[in-house]
Amino acid sequence: MFYQLYEMNHAALQPARAFADAVRFFYSNPLNPFSHTQWGRSIAATAELFERTTRRYGKPSFDLPHTAIDGKTVPVAEKTVWSRPFCNLLHFERALPAARRPDPKLLIVAPMSGHYATLLRGTVEAMMPHADVYITDWVDARMVPVSEGRFDLDDYIDYVIGMLHALGPDTHVMAVCQPSVPVLAAAAIMEARGDRFAPSTMTLMGGPIDTRRNPTAVNVLAEEKGLDWFRDNVVMPAPWPTPGFGRSVYPGFLQLSGFMSMNLDRHIIAHKDFFMHLVRHDGDGAEKHRDFYDEYLAVMDLTAEFYLQTVDTVFIRHSLPKGEMTHRGAAVDPAAIRNVALLTVEGENDDISGLGQTEAAHDLCINIPDSRRSHYVQPTVGHYGVFNGSRFRAQIVPRIVDFISRHGRENAARPKPRLVRSAKA
Structure with missing residues (x-):
């Protein structure tokens, strides 16, 4: 039930993520004069940060041509x-x-x-x-x-x-x-x-x-x-409507939470730095953050x-x-x-x-x-x-x-x- 609630909450945030993405696009568009101001870039950075911290990251590609x-x-x-x-x-x-x-x-x-x-x-x-x-x-x-x-x-x-x-x-x-x-x-x-x-x-x-x-x-x-603690607290049935609905799994988001909590201060600082990179229009610093967290936040479940x-x-x-x-x-x-x-x-x-x-x-x-x-x-x-x-x-x-x-x-x-x-x- 917990995993199903997690999925439902994630789905419920979809309209807010869509709105945040639209705000980011509006305030980062070069045709918008506010995009050239620190105020406008701060709004765009806030919107992107919200969208990225609430999205589900899909499986990345190797992209090694x-x-x-x-x-x-x-x-x-x-x-x-x-x-x-x-x-x-x-x-x-x-x-x-x-x-x-x-x-x-x-x-x-x-x-x-x-x-x-x-x-x-x-x-x-x-x-x-x-x-x-x-x-x-x-x-x-x-x-x-x-x-x-x-x-x-x-x-x-x-x-x-x-x-x-x-x-x-x-x-x-x-x-x-x-x-x-x-x-x-x-x-x-x-x-x-x-x-x-x-x-x-x-x-x-x-x-x-x-x-x-x-x-x-x-x-x-x-x-x-x-072992009993792990069986009782971190094993859950895969939610509907995934193909593995009903399969007992260890959810990837729980593993990710554990990893992030071990170095929580580093992740908080990294996201604060990402926000400042966006405000200062530091494209290289922001792109490095995106590349790392696009990979790090993409997780999978284990049987x-x-x-x-x-x-x-x-x-x-x-x-x-x-x-x-x-x-x-x-x-x-x-x-x-x-x-x-x-x-x-x-x-x-x-x-x-x-x-x-x-x-x-x-x-x-x-x-x-x-x-x-x-x-x-x-x-x-x-x-x-x-x-x-x-x-x-x-x-x-x-x-x-x-x-x-x-x-x-x-x-x-x-x-x-x-x-x-x-x-x-």
């Missing part, structure tokens, strides 16, 4: 190459010369944590000059009819395995934040089965492998509240079963580092990983996945040789800076590219290391 390869600009075509009810696999196909040696295949697994995969637009853009990039485009759960069935953490792992099979051997996988746990689990399952489609390398970035290390506010909240299973497995019971995680009833043993090279990346000031939580993967994957593992901490960046921004492009991307190039399948003929049994943490 070209990239630079070997110093030349080449066109890029975005194509769906694999599809299931809850996810589409997108390929950023570059128009390369036929005689050019192909770049390594890179599967970027985007987080299913409330935002769309386009949050990783900068990640994709930075990797395209160096790799043949694919990315998981998760579907808003409220847009999936109930008739398509459930989707939980086990299904997520199956999807990752299915995509690796679709891409074929010598694929490299990169998990950003939340998918670090299911991607590590998928690699362990595939190695245990002797699956030849197991990835050549696995890059885990800012992921909650072991949230007992340096716990953040997010981790503390999960342990203090317990209740996936959300609750993830909270319970990762944040409450710490099943993976304790050696207690299962998939379809079978144990997930990271010690089974012997051939997949492992790179972990963390941000020094990450307030979502604390320092050391991702590095914990090395303690679990005890059978990966030291020569095929690496860990890097990026100074002065928070969670977002681990996968986006100038420091990511200048300092993290070269390390990922070098790691992938050194540990491709062409090195697979090396002797396999001795298998060591894992011990529970």
